[in-house]
Amino acid sequence: DTGVSQNPRHKITKRGQNVTFRCDPISEHNRLYWYRQTLGQGPEFLTYFQNEAQLEKSRLLSDRFSAERPKGSFSTLEIQRTEQGDSAMYLCATSSGSGTAAYEQYFGPGTRLTVT
């Protein structure tokens, strides 16, 4: 078990382009979360999957954002028509589904997005 992995680690894109990030969870974890972190702030919740079902989306997740988790394994987060305000660190976290362990989320290293 190598922990949560995210790719790419860094992405620079021009305004208006589409970008896609990938998260590979800890293998036995069935819950997967996406967060966004900007400078000087803590991570902010974006969306959450239980297996392949997307159960909750934040108001922060505009129509330009879409996330998937086919087959309940890896997840992708796509941002269409990127804007400079999308520049941030995008973090993926996973947890197991039972008891207090469900609260303890394990984070990947993040993907830093810069929109120019």
Added chain:
Amino acid sequence: DQQVKQNSPSLSVQEGRISILNCDYTNSMFDYFLWYKKYPAEGPTFLISISSIKDKNEDGRFTVFLNKSAKHLSLHIVPSQPGDSAVYFCAASATAEYGNKLVFGAGTILRVKS
């Protein structure tokens, strides 16, 4: 609407002494609290947690205290070591309202001087 607040942006402590990081929350529905540590260019690392039915949880050098009436929790690190220098985030979860998603504070930068 900041539901989790860490009012000290930074803290500097001498090696071997105690570090105390504080966190306040406003949502009485929060029932589980966690502390994460973050080094530059890495994701947050889970450190220690506490359920709202407890007032203290200890793990080695780290102890978290919860005061529900004051809506306040704190993380004590004893003794502090230079490797503890990092950003510390307090996080809270309210199962009934939000499922298991975490609400984070803005973080406190801890510097341990040798």
